[in-house]
Every structure is written in C-alpha cells, then in structure tokens.
Amino acid sequence: MPSPDRRGDEPGADVPASGPALSSAPAIELRAVTRVYRDRPALGPVDLALPAGEFLTVVGPSGCGKSTLLSLVAGFAPPTAGTVLADGTPVTGPGPSRGVVFQQPRLFPWLSVAGNIGFGLRRLARAERAARVAELLAMTGLEGAAKLKPYELSGGMRQRAAIARALAPRPKVLLMDEPFGALDAFTRERMQEEIRELWRSTGVTVLFITHDVTEATTLGTRVIALAGPPGRITLDARVSEGLRDKVEAAIRDAASARAGVAS
Amino acid sequence: MPSPDRRGDEPGADVPASGPALSSAPAIELRAVTRVYRDRPALGPVDLALPAGEFLTVVGPSGCGKSTLLSLVAGFAPPTAGTVLADGTPVTGPGPSRGVVFQQPRLFPWLSVAGNIGFGLRRLARAERAARVAELLAMTGLEGAAKLKPYELSGGMRQRAAIARALAPRPKVLLMDEPFGALDAFTRERMQEEIRELWRSTGVTVLFITHDVTEATTLGTRVIALAGPPGRITLDARVSEGLRDKVEAAIRDAASARAGVAS
Amino acid sequence: MNLALRLGAVLFLLAVWQVVAWLKIWPPVFVPEPLAVWDQLLRTSSEGYSGHTLAGHLLASLRRIVLGCLYGISGGVVLGLLIGVVPVLRTLLNPLVTFVRTLPPLAYLSLLVIWFGIGEEPKVWLLLLAALPPVAVATADAVRGVHEDYLNAARSLGARPWEIPYRVVLPSALPEIVTGVRVAVGVAYTTVVAAETVNGVPGIGGMVRDAQRYNQTDVVVLGIIVIGLSGLLIDYLLQTLDRRLVPWRGRHI
Amino acid sequence: MNLALRLGAVLFLLAVWQVVAWLKIWPPVFVPEPLAVWDQLLRTSSEGYSGHTLAGHLLASLRRIVLGCLYGISGGVVLGLLIGVVPVLRTLLNPLVTFVRTLPPLAYLSLLVIWFGIGEEPKVWLLLLAALPPVAVATADAVRGVHEDYLNAARSLGARPWEIPYRVVLPSALPEIVTGVRVAVGVAYTTVVAAETVNGVPGIGGMVRDAQRYNQTDVVVLGIIVIGLSGLLIDYLLQTLDRRLVPWRGRHI
Amino acid sequence: SSPAEAPGEKKTVLRIGYQLIPNGDLIVKDQKWLETALPGTEITWSKFDSGGDVNTAMIAGAIDIGLAGSSPVTRGLSAPLNIPYRVPWIFDVIGDNEALVAKKEITSVAGLAGKTIATPFSSTAHYSLLAVLAEAGVTDAKVIDLEPPDIQAAWTRGDIDAAYVWTPVLAELQKDGGVLATSRELAAKGKLTADLAVVRTEFATRHPDILAEWIKQQDRAVKLTRSDPPAAAAAVGRQLNLDPAEAARQMGQLVLLDATEQRSPEYLGTAGAPGKLAENLRSAAEFLVGQKQLDAVPELTVFQKGLLTDALP
C-alpha cells in the first residue's frame, strides 16, 4: 500500500532540519498522572514536563514504576487518572511521533532483522528504505545479521535491533526502556555515543530509563529518580558535576525504604 | 502425582551438607566443543574445565557466543562437535543438577510467582515447599508479588523471580546468563551479596555470564573472556587485583576486532 | 451496550426474515414465517412432535453431544499430546489421525451400527469421532508451538519426562486447545443430524429429519434455531472458561 | 527410518484387516477383503464406475473441495480478523458465526438446492460452510492471542489502524490459522459425501453412495481409502507449508 | 422460475433427475436414446438419492423431469408443497423388490406386535409397512427409522426383529428371515406403491413434443425388457454397476408397464377418465394424514389433475 506522496506524511521526517523547541508546549507533559493495575497502584501522582530537545534519564529501583511511566507516555495504556500530553495534545494511543524501545526486545518474529528495522519505513521509496536500514544496521553493528530472524540473534543483538527499529522512522520523541541493559561495556559505550550524537544532531526529545547511574548522570541533560511503587518523583535535577552521588543516594533510599517489604 | 518418598530422590537436595569437590572429575568439562547454527559457527572450539566449587564469570562482547556456551553446558542443545561432561558423564540434556537462569526470564506464564519458584520443588512436602518458596521470595525481595502472574511483574521483578526459581531446588551447578542485567544498582548489589553468600555456604559451582566487568572481576574466583563469533576463550584468569584492566582490554580487543564486521 | 447491540441485531434479523417470508422470494415451504415457527415452538413444547416434547428432543441430543464431546475432547487431547511429544507416535499416529479425520461419517455410519447397534452408542461414537480431530490437531500443533525454553526450564528444574506433558505442555498449549475444543463442539453439533439418522427419535436431529421429510419447514427451522441457540450457550461457557484459564493470552512474557 | 516405520504400520494394518476379513467377525458385506478392494481399484480405474473412472470421480470431488476450502478459508480468515480486531463486529458477528457453525448441513442442504440449484454451486457452498468456521474461530482466537507489545510496537512505528491486521495480526496469528486450515480441510472432507447426495456423480462421495445403495462394500471402502489418502496428501502439503511459513514456532522471542 | 431454455442459447434443455432403480429409465439413459431422438435438445442427467430430494429440486426449478416414489409424489401434490408438477408415466410398480422381512420365528404380521421394525421413513416402504400393520391391526409395534445399510447392520446384530426394505438389503435379510408381506401383494389390495415420473407442468405445456418423445423412449425401454431381456439387463447392470444376471433378477421384481398398460383405468387412464392411480395417491394421502405426516387430505381432483394422461401415445 505505497502512498503516492511518499515522504509527505512521514512522521518526524523533517525533524533533523527543524531543530529543537519550535512550539512552546512541552514535547511531553504529565499532569497528576496515576496508574493502578487492578487494585495495586503502580505510579503517581506524577507531574512532569519535558521540553522539546530534552534528554531525560529516569532511574529508580526495580519495580518502582519506570516502565509504567514510559508506557503511559507511549500511549500503550491510558492513565488511571490525570492526563498525558504530547506536544500539547492528549495522548490517546501509540503514535509514530513517539518511538519506543521496549524493556524486552519485542521484535516481530516473522520478519528478519532488516524487515524489523524497515517496518516503520513503509512510506519511503524502496531504495531510500534500503539505505536507511543499512545505515541503522551499521550503526548498531548488525550488518552481518540483516537476514537473520530474531530467534537467531543473541540477547544483545536483539536489543540493538530493537533500538534500530525504533530509530528508523526518526521519531520526534524517543522512549527507551533500559535499551543497553544487555550490552557489554564496549558495545554499550558505542551505542551511548551514537545516541548522544543522534540527539545532538536532530534535537530529538529523549526519555531514557536506565539502572546504570553513570549512564544516567552522563548521557542526558536531566535526571529524575522514581521511588515506588507507586512511583513518585523523588529527585529531578539537571546533569551537573556532583549529581552522581545524589542520584545514587536517591535510588538507595527508594530501594531500602521498601527492602524486605512489598516490591 | 506426589511420590511416596518425598525427599528421597530430590536432586541436589543433599548438596548443602556435602560441600565442594568430592569427586575428582570437574563439575563441568568442555572438550573441543564447537557449535554451528545452520552454517554459521557460533562457538568454539572451546576447552574448559570447571572444578566443583568454582565460581566462573564469563565476559565477552555481545553476540560472541556466551549464551551458546551456557546452553551447551545446560544441555539445551548438543554440541556440533566435541563433548560436554558434567561430573565426568556426558551431558545429554537438561537436568536438575544444573540450574539455569535464562538471559530473558522465561517464567511459566500460567503459574504465579510462587508457583514458578515452587516448580522445581515438587518432591518436597507441602509445608517444606512453602517455607522454601517464602525464603526465596524474601531473598529476592518479591514477598509482595508471590501471587502475581509473570505478566504483572516489572522487568527486574521477572528476572529476580527467574533467579529464585533456579535456586529453589538447590542445584549442584548454577548457570546464570546475565542474571542481574535488568536490576538497579542497589538491588543488584543485594543480589550479588546473596549469590556470593549462597556460593560460600553451599559450595555450588557457578557459571555466571555478565557484561559488567566489575561484577566479573569481583564476584567470582575466575574469569574467562570470549571473543567471537565463533566464541573462543581469549583470557582465562583467577580473580586478582589488576584483573579488571586485563578483562576490559580483552573485551575491547574482541569487540573492536569485529566492530563494523559481522556480528 | 453489547446486549443492546445484540438485541438490535436479533430484531433486525427477525425483521429481514419476516420481510423475506412476506415477499415470497423463495417458496414459502422453505421460508416459513417467524410466527409459524413460534407457533411450532409452543406446539412442540406442549403437545410434542414425533411423540416427544421439544425439551425431550433437545435433552436427548444434548446428552449425546455432551458425552461425545467429552470423550472426543479427552481422546483428542491425549492423542494430540502423544503426537506432539513422542516422535515415534508422531510418525505413526499423525497420518492415521489425518486419514481418519477425512472420512465422511455417512460412509462409515453402518459400520458403527454393526459395532455398536442402534442405541445411544453409535450416536455418541459418531459425535466422538467428529469432536476428536479438531482437538487432536490443535493440541498437536500447539505442542509444537510450546516455547523450547519452557521445556528446557522444566527439565532443568527436575521435571521428569512423563511430567512434562501435563506440567508444561498442556498449560502452555491451553489457549490453542480451548480453540480446538470450541471448533470441536461446533463440528459435533453439525454432526448431530447425521448421528440421529440411526433411530434418532427422541433427538433434535431426528426431529429435524422427520420434519424435513414431511416438509414441515417450520419445525425444521425451529429445530435449527434450537440447535443454534444451545450451541451458542455452550460456546459462551467455553469462552468464559477460556478467559478464566488463560488470562495471559497475548501477554506471555 | 520414518518411512520404514510408516510402511511397517501400513502393512500391519493391512494384515489386521486381512485377518479380520478372513475370520468373518463381521459379515463380509461390511468388511470386504483387501484384495477385493484392490480389484475394484483396478476395475474402477480402467472401466470406471457409474460412468466415470476413479480418477474422474476423485478429480471432480477434489475440485469441489479445493474451491470450497479456498473460499471457506479466505472467508474464515477475513471473518476471524474482523471478529478479533473490531469490537463492534465481535459483538455482532461472534454469536452469528457460532450460531451458523453449529447448524447441521443435512438440515439446510435443501435450502442450498433451492438457492443454488443442483450443479456445482450448492456442493461448493456446503464445503465452504464446512471449512469456514474452524478457520474463523482459530483466527479470531489467535488474534486475541497476539502479544499486545507487537500491536503497540507497530502503532509506534506508524502502522495505520487498517494496516495492523495484515502487517501484524495476520503474521502473528499465522501458526494458529494454519492449524485452523488443517482442521477445516479435514471437516470439508468429511462433508463431501453429504455434499454429493444431490447430483453427485462424478464425485467420490457420489460413487460411495451409489456403491452403498447396492451393497458394493469393496467400492465403498475403496472410496474411503481414496478420500483418506488424498486428504493425507493435502494435509502433508499444509504441514510443509506451515514449517516454511512459521519457522519461529516455539521460539518467538 | 428457471426457464427450460438456457439463457443466450436457442438450444432447448431437458434436465432429468434420475435414481438408481432397475427400470426402463436406466435403459434409456444407458442407450442414449433421448440424445439420439432429440438431437436439437440438450439433455442433462442428474442423480438423486431420494424422492424428497427430487421434490426439492422440482421446487427449485432445477430439473424438468424426475423420478420419485408414490409417497413423495403424494406429498408433492398435497399442501403445503403443491409442487406444480404432474405424473406422465409410471416407471414401475413396486413388486417383490420391497418387502417386509421378519426373523424366522415370526410367522405373521400379527406376530410383530411389540416388536422393533425398521424402515427408511417417508419412503414407499414406510408407507407400505404402515399399511400392512394397520391392516393387521398391529398398533404397538416399535417402528424406527433406519437407512437400508443400517438396517442390514442392525439386522446382523439382532437389534431389530423385522424390516420393510428394498433390494439389495432385502435379499440379504431374506437369507435368514422370512417374508411376511411384499409390495406386490399390497398393490393387489389397492395399496399400490410405484416409482413415478414427474414433469414440471410448465415444461409439459411448453414442450409437449419433447415430453412425447421422452415417453416414447420410456415405452421403448419397457418393450425392450420384454423382447430382449439380456440386452435390457446388460444396460441396467452397466448403470447400477451390477452384473447382468443380478440386474435381471432385480428387474424381475418390479412390474414394468408399457404405454398401453399405463393407459388402462387401473393406472394413469386417459384424458377424460383419470385412472385409479389418482385414487391410490389419495388414499395414500389419507393414510399419511392418519400418521400425522400430512396436514390435510386434498380433493381427489387434485390427484386426478396430477396425472398427465394426454401425453401418452
């Protein structure tokens, strides 16, 4: 179903040129958002505004509600209360302006690695698509794996393929849930460099969950720490020299507050 | 199908008392082992002997063959060439003497967390089983999640539940594939402490894959670094003061050797 | 909302039916008016038809269907597990099951009569033979779809080979087995008239056959509706059961 | 190995059959000897039966089965997707499909004759109606089983709502749909005799019925075997296709 | 509804529904007499398994001429069906090929009281069985519905005590059972059953010439069975997949009537004076009403009009 105006409505296709923060509304805004699973509150109330071009890293102990936060921003689930806004309009579902890297790499098992990466490029011309896929394969070091099916990949390769898939359509907002969790130190550094470079050159807004404090305090421009469940923001700081210690203390507090209690 | 002699044949049930290295054969031994997926070699040839009571950590760049090595030891797949021995007898399939934590937490979706942890305790009496499950829930900080189904867990909670499930039947050998990959720094430290304590008190043999060099060089007694694919051992050292740098160099070499080439 | 929607749809279908009957697009012998069918409902419920009330016919058929399905589903699950789990049996049983499940009941019905007489047995057997294959095929295929990591995990946790089928394979394959069961019950239903060609009164299928041969289409249509509604009810129960049994559908980790 | 095992099993079954025929446990009219069936195979292949050779009968039936299955499977997949994907349609169509799929063909066969005459159409329609439900049910259930993360991922990647069914739902549900197709083909096969009660010559089902009427059990058994074997072949093709289409069965990540 | 002329073509189509019964129809089909005699007409032969199906096809307008037993024809001519068709020909009067067979120890129809008797419901045999039982005053017999192959199976197992059924199952039953009544005897008592031809009224009025030719060929077939029995048996055997001897035996059990005989008042009669077949059909209808298989008995004139006598040569 190739559309006639092939690039016309491609989401975020023009972001590289546009640079950060043209509109005054935050790229992402959460207003008194809470989320309850059955009867167990998992998040909130959380208030958060993410200006366009911000690179936010999110830290917090396991099970505190980070992924829940991300799923609300992505539009995978509606908040139990409150509103999630993207570019000033309420989020009603997942959309191409917000690219997502899941915590567990959910590659489409029926597509090859190249097929997965090309999934979001349906509206590009064949050659353009192939070029973009090749570019992303190179960026994630998966050139040799283009034709493999997801089940033939190692854990880290899956994660890299998932990252490439999310980056492919150049979304305006990138939501990444521990994207480098399964990568060795070297590959991880390389990927960090790539993401930083991408952010620098395109002004993409990033929400980046990680459990690596060094990563949190060096990669982005701003860090929030959650404590929970239900997840609340206990620290919200711009990246600076002494931040690492503060963030570590915040996670330690949040985690020990419920150590031995419900997780 | 409750068996009449409930504890009689419980695998490894008596390990805590027996202590390390009663037999002279290594707990795990690989002899010229290789593994080829279709036509792509993934591992080997690898020679490796793991005396009972050893705590081996395995590092290496993403996709180098670490998980493949583990799957051969676990008996999930036969080696393409060579022999894998456990306690001196060839491995023909998975067995209760070798507990496994998968890289992706494969909890049984039809069982609750407690049910998953109790899966390997079928031969214990009801009360004993409940006690052991409670013990493991406490150890992994999942007391509040006992009744939840796997899909209701956060990523880190899944991983902890998978660890608890593997530990439950007290296997003689523990094979762990990046078990703490999805855990925050605090929870991770706590889990590291638990594993170290377990190893100290029971003499369990551990094969532990990680991409965290600090973890690799502090947690165990011996480190090997793989380069690949196909994975080969490029470094095999006892844990000591300056090891961290050596290991980092080894991974860096292995990773950059193929950076930009096939992964 | 749903209920209103459904009620509306039923009323709409009734209206279409009434209009079709009025317009006499097809001969009235084949499209009786809704009211005529309603009349027959009242008549067969009180006076009966072929010597039994509607409830009597329905109960007799339901008993056969339930029995046949129970046996067929049990047999299908067991056969499917055997085919899926044991390689030698797969080699032998898979073609056999495929062969048998293509055979048309009308061709071997008299064999069933030879073996089981003209009482309840041949009918239940035929329904069993109708219900078994979908379950067996679904189970066998679902077994192939069980994630190998579940099997590996179970074995690593000390599950014995003979425990694997019911501790891992069965629960993991449950969603698809339930689908197979739903299909099987439907197929059994479609077979009830064939089953009741052999001395099938009382029985809804027997009643429909009698009515058909005497061109009492209102009774035929009544029978069809009763069959369909009771099938709807059973399927509803199965779907509810499914949601209970498999809350992780679409969310396995 | 497999082949040897299967050959052995077939020979064993043949031997059992021969012994049963010799012992005359059941009257020979019901259990003809294997050789008699073999004779009929040669005769019907050369001289023909009811004016057509065995191949002619088989081809006529296969044509109907293939057509009916093609339409039925297409319809079933579309219906199943609609039911699975569109909530309003689920509310309306799900009960309707369940209702229709419980209806016994023998009860509505004459309606098909009224609507479609006595040519190929009513037969193909009947086979369609037999093949559709298993596919529709399997598809609808499989759709419910598609992992929500796949749907979320696809939408995040810019897939439009109308693209989701064929870009995500269909491939993800493929394993279960193929299972449904295998069941459907089997059910269509079992219906072929019923479909060929009216003007069913040439046709294997018609041939079987003719033979039944004149107690030529060897021809009946020959027909049954031919039906079973051709079904076996089709199922084999489907299973091969399945392995090709779904290499990730049991290994989705 | 469906026109006898295929759309877009001038060629007239004659669509025949036949059944596998060893009478003249199969000779006509086998010898392709119609195809030869009506070169300008396209002839199609469709096989049916029961008179009920023929009735349905008639209602659907899918065939022009068909074969149905007298029971289905009775129902077809009565309400609610009121099928617009008429009987221009009697293929055969059922004779010894349908009979009531009982276990050896049962020697009279009266002995069937309380016994289980099987017959295919709504067939001519069913009608004959009910007639026999009514005549003997047996009211408490258990009459059950079984198809012929199933009758044989049930008989073999001893599940039934008697059956009213036709060849070849009849022959199998006779091997260890006794005949209590045959349709030939019943016919003599006025409870005649027959295999009748039915022609759509519309077709008969539109194409009298084709119908006349059709009857001529049927008559010719009946005459062949008399003049050259081996040839007739061979033709029928080919159609039934039987050897000629068996075909001849089965044909011998039927009463085939040529055109002259059919014109007698006993059967179809003549244009002005419809034959006794109409009364036969009406009494069958009366009987069916008694059995609650019909709602009301039509006037005799309905059946008299149902006989198409003026087409007989």
Ligand SMILES: Nc1ncnc2c1ncn2[C@@H]1O[C@H](COP(=O)(O)OP(=O)(O)OP(=O)(O)O)[C@@H](O)[C@H]1O
């Ligand atoms: N099932 C499979 N089929 C085909 N190839 C596979 C399969 N599993 C792994 N491979 C290949 O084998 C190689 C090694 O994979 P392995 O999973 O052992 O890597 P790893 O060291 O565990 O990497 P990571 O740290 O990313 O998990 C990779 O190139 C991968 O593509």
Ligand SMILES: Nc1ncnc2c1ncn2[C@@H]1O[C@H](COP(=O)(O)OP(=O)(O)OP(=O)(O)O)[C@@H](O)[C@H]1O
């Ligand atoms: N689908 C669900 N149904 C019910 N409860 C859920 C569901 N998903 C998450 N939860 C619960 O919500 C809480 C927060 O989960 P979340 O996944 O957001 O944690 P997280 O911060 O991402 O943790 P991690 O670092 O371990 O991934 C947890 O207590 C979890 O049990």
Ligand SMILES: [Mg+2]
């Ligand atoms: Mg998370």
Ligand SMILES: [Mg+2]
């Ligand atoms: Mg790995």
